[in-house]
Amino acid sequence: MTESGNGTPIPTVDLNDGRPIPQIGLGTYAMTGDEGVAAIDAGIAGGYRLLDTAVNYQNEREVGRAIAESPVAREDLFVTSKIPGRHHGFDEAIASTEESLARLGLDRLDLHLIHWPNPSVGKYVDTWRGLIELRDRGLVTSIGVSNFTADMLTELIEATGVTPAVNQVELHPYFPQTALVDFHRSIGVQTESWSPLYRDGGLFAEDPITEAAAAHGVEPAQVVLRWHVEIGSIPIPKSANPARQRTNADIFGFSLTPAEVAAISGLERGRMKDRDPLTHEEM
Numbered sequence: 001m002t003e004s005g006n007g008t009p010i011p012t013v014d015l016n017d018g019r020p021i022p023q024i025g026l027g028t029y030a031m032t033g034d035e036g037v038a039a040i041d042a043g044i045a046g047g048y049r050l051l052d053t054a055v056n057y058q059n060e061r062e063v064g065r066a067i068a069e070s071p072v073a074r075e076d077l078f079v080t081s082k083i084p085g086r087h088h089g090f091d092e093a094i095a096s097t098e099e100s101l102a103r104l105g106l107d108r109l110d111l112h113l114i115h116w117p118n119p120s121v122g123k124y125v126d127t128w129r130g131l132i133e134l135r136d137r138g139l140v141t142s143i144g145v146s147n148f149t150a151d152m153l154t155e156l157i158e159a160t161g162v163t164p165a166v167n168q169v170e171l172h173p174y175f176p177q178t179a180l181v182d183f184h185r186s187i188g189v190q191t192e193s194w195s196p197l198y199r200d201g202g203l204f205a206e207d208p209i210t211e212a213a214a215a216h217g218v219e220p221a222q223v224v225l226r227w228h229v230e231i232g233s234i235p236i237p238k239s240a241n242p243a244r245q246r247t248n249a250d251i252f253g254f255s256l257t258p259a260e261v262a263a264i265s266g267l268e269r270g271r272m273k274d275r276d277p278l279t280h281e282e283m
């Protein structure tokens with residue numbers, strides 16, 4: 001257990017491979033250059049131990065710089081990256097991951113994900129076999145996927161016998177993905193929420209969120225992020241602002257009532273535009 005910048009401990013949960021993962025992480029999308037390194041430095045100093053990056057964020061070097069200059073021991077950090085669609089395939093996934101490790105300056109990733117399934121390409125099972133090989137070689141500790149549907153997860157498990165540890169998906173009060181989260185729970189997959197704050201797109205003014213914030217004496221963002229924890233998902237909010245980073249991580253000193261959770265989940269209206277993994281593909 002680590003402490004957030006406000007001194008609230010950040011607990012962990014165990015993945016289906018027995019590895020502990022922090023219950024909140026720092027999203028690093030768009031954190032590039034010296035400013036990006038400073039933002040990631042601040043996140044680690046503020047208590048984050050889970051760092052979420054990807055080949056396509058073009059910031060693995062920045063994440064690696066922050067890790068190298070951090071006083072926090074490498075073994076206390078949990079680093080996630082993601083294989084892009086243009087690197088789908090068994091051999092391609094292995095080569096891509098070796099390049100990611102070189103950019104990060106690491107000898108191992110804690111978690112590595114297939115970033116998007118890209119179903120029209122038809123190689124996500126081969127890519128999954130590549131991740132299994134990488135895990136067996138010790139280059140990756142836990143393996144998972146992102147933006148996979150229940151049917152895609154079932155296909156991976158039936159083809160390889162290996163269940164992903166994580167499925168990182170779009171998840172926020174406007175898109176709670178209740179059926180998928182329940183399916184994950186039924187097969188032992190840990191849900192991670194991307195865009196957990198809906199990119200600050202108006203969520204914080206919704207009545208169920210402002211009312212819960214007033215009731216608990218916290219910020220709306222803390223209510224939203226606590227909601228993720230209550231529904232069993234790990235949020236990975238992005239903030240480059242050290243004060244907001246610390247506020248976001250400070251969500252383990254209070255809990256929401258079942259009625260508050262239900263009211264927030266009742267804000268459901270659908271996913272972000274054009275982000276359906278059956279049709280949205282990223283190379």
Ligand SMILES: NC(=O)C1=CN([C@@H]2O[C@H](COP(=O)(O)OP(=O)(O)OC[C@H]3O[C@@H](n4cnc5c(N)ncnc54)[C@H](OP(=O)(O)O)[C@@H]3O)[C@@H](O)[C@H]2O)C=CC1
Pocket residue numbers: 026027028029030052053115146147168169193194195196197198199200221222236237238239240241244245247248
């Ligand atoms: N696997 C996938 O396909 C995807 C993965 N991701 C991952 O998820 C992470 C988070 O998602 P992202 O899309 O970045 O968006 P988020 O939902 O995390 O929202 C980030 C935005 O909210 C603002 N913000 C953060 N905290 C607060 C706060 N307490 N109060 C007010 N505003 C706040 C940030 O501004 P500021 O920085 O100024 O605080 C930023 O503009 C990404 O960084 C990435 O790691 C994202 C999309 C897809």
Ligand SMILES: O=C(O)C(=O)[C@@H](O)[C@H](O)C(=O)CO
Pocket residue numbers: 029054282
């Ligand atoms: O941020 C990520 O991991 C992505 O996959 C992005 O492409 C994301 O989907 C996005 O919306 C970028 O604007």
